[in-house]
Amino acid sequence: MKLFRYFLTISFTLFLTVNCSKDTATSIPTPQNESKELTIFHINDQHGKLENFSKIKYIIAKEKENTNVIVVCGGDIFSGNPVVDNHTKKGFPMIDIxxxxxxxxxxxxxxxxxxxxxxxxxxFQQAQFNLVCANVNMNATGIPQPLEYKTISKNNIKVTFLGLVETNGKPDAIIPSTHPWRVQNLTFQKYTSVIENYAQIKETEQSDLYIALTHLGESTDKKIATNYPYFDLIIGGHSHSRTNTTVNSIPIFQAGSNLNYLGKIKLTIKNQIIESLEYQQIDLTTYPNYDAALKATIDTYNANANLDEVIGYAEAYHSRSKVGYFYTNALRNEMNVDLTFQNSGGIRADLNEGAISKREIYTIDPFNNGSVTYSMTVGEIKNFLKNSGAGFYYSGGKIEKDGNSIVIMNEANDILSDNFTLTIGLNDYIPAVYDSFFTQTPTYKPYTTAEAIISYLENNSSPINFTNYNNYFKFSN
Incomplete structure (x- = not known):
């Protein structure tokens, strides 16, 4: 009998030991007054770049061996890599990776x-990660409505993220900086109209950390830290900055662009307050290790894109401004118009000396903008240039400022009168943004502007060199 009792006692003790060990590992939260450790990795503005994701996965896997990890993105995941932008399912490779x-x-x-x-x-339906944005309404489009904020739990740590996007895309509307015709059925609000609604979210969610995950730009993130000090951290995007600063006791971070850097925020948290913080930006261009399986997937996407066909030759390196001069000249010739314009923000890459591939042209012009033509008087063109407040590359004649006026000349340097009519060609983003100056119905061409540039190069055997051109105009008082 004693032996039986002894056996029961030992068995019960072992049962308690095993179950208490299990509960300690998975169920029992860390007491609130004990320190908690967390690493947050962040990127922003990758613009379709895929290659360094294999390195990021390797880095994250190593960190997860030692601590809790959350991986976040500050927006602009698309537009900038034709492997992603021109995929048969646009954007699919980026979300997949x-x-x-x-x-x-x-x-x-x-x-x-x-x-x-x-x-x-x-x-959005493809994404297996959370999407947050408090100042967009998808209305009846069928696009999944992102959450305003989301609390993510990693073991014993709760972190709440509030999402915000910029709305500076059009002078007379509240939309992001994208093609206005592509967001016609969506509704946006300025971040200042909504952010105060979420001042108490940390308390409501009982979170250890409250983070603003923004796509507003560094200067706006600093304003948020000053004027809306609800947050423990701000992780941003949009301005392509490498930011590591503190404003109003709130750390602000941003990790550059094009997947060149990975931000790493190493935190110790106690009583819902950051006890210690270490920050670094890992240079992915020189980091040696990578996840082999993911690299193989990325290599397959690149190989299947068929973008390396040579279509032309550049005699010299062209910076973005010089690319703008080449771009508008090619567009004018291909569209057979008198004058062409291109917004500076629509030129997204330099052009290297040597062979030109389709990949390079689609990288320079990634937005799949349509090609349109208008018949406009010189006076109407002057009104657009003077009152839009924007600067443009152009081709066809010469445009100069004369006091408070604009002078437009043809290629023979003859001054054109205000009632003289010209045919102008441009991408359809420009008249969509500045629609008050483009009131006619345009003529639509059956190709994008990138396709027009590619066609020009394919049919032009001469090497290009626009390094001595200076065809840019912006009216300033």
């Missing part, structure tokens, strides 16, 4: 809207 890396959450950037509503719906 982010899913495989294991992102937890992303805010929405302005360039997420570049593909239009139908494709955005598909990509």
């Amino acid at each position: 982010m899913n495989k890396v294991g992102f937890d959450i992303a805010t929405i950037g302005n360039h997420e809207f570049d593909y239009g509503e139908t494709i955005l719906k598909d990509r």
Whole structure:
């Protein structure tokens, strides 16, 4: 009998030991007054770049061996790599790779809207990570409505993220910096109109940390820290800054662009307050290790894109401004018009000396903008240039400022009168943004502006060199 009791006692003790060990590992939260450790990895503005994700996955996997990890993105995941932008399912490779890396959450950037509503719906449905944005309403488009904020739990740590996107895309409207015709059925609010609604979210969610995950730009993030000091951290995007600063006791971070850097925030948290913080930006261009399986997937996407066909030759390196001069000249010749314009923000890359591939042209012009022509008087063109407040590359004649006036000349340097009519060619983004100056119905060409440039190069055997051109105009008082 004693032996039986002894056996029961030992068995019960072992049962308690095993179950208490299990509960300690998975169920019993860390007491609130004990320190908690967390690493947050962040990127922003990758603009379709895929290559360094294999390195990011390797880095994250190593960190997860030692501590809790959350992986976040500050927006602008699309537009900038034709492997992603020109895929048969636009944007699919980017979401696929982010899913495989294991992102937890992303805010929405302005360039997420570049593909239009139908494709955005598909990509949001594809995403296996959370999407947050408090100042967009998808209305009846069928696009999944992102949460205003989301609390992510990693073991014993709760972190709440509030998402915000910029709305500076059009002078007379509240939309992000994207093609206005591609967000016609969506509604946006300025971040200042909504942010105060979420001042008490940390308390409501009982979170350890409250983070603004923004796509507003560094200067706006600093304003948020000053005027809306609800947050423990601000992780941003949009301005392509490498930011590591503190404003009003709130740390602000941003990790550059094009997936060149990975931000790493290493935190110790106690009583819902950051006890210690270490920050670094890992240079992915020199980091040696990578996840082999993910690299193989990325290599397959690149190989299947068929973008390396040579279509022309550049005699010299062209900076973005010089590319603008080449771009408008090619567009004018291909569209057979008198005058062409291109917005400076629409030139997204330099052009290297040597062979020119389709990949390079689609990288320079990634937005799939349509090509349109208008018949406008010289006076109407002057009104547009003077009152839009924007600067443009152009080709066809000469445009100069004369006091408070604008002078437009033809290629023979003859001054054109205000009632003289010209045919102008441009991408359809420009008249969509500045629609008050483009009131006619345009003539639509059956090709994008990138396709027009490619066609020009394919039919022009001479090497290009626009390094001595200076065809840029912006009216200033």
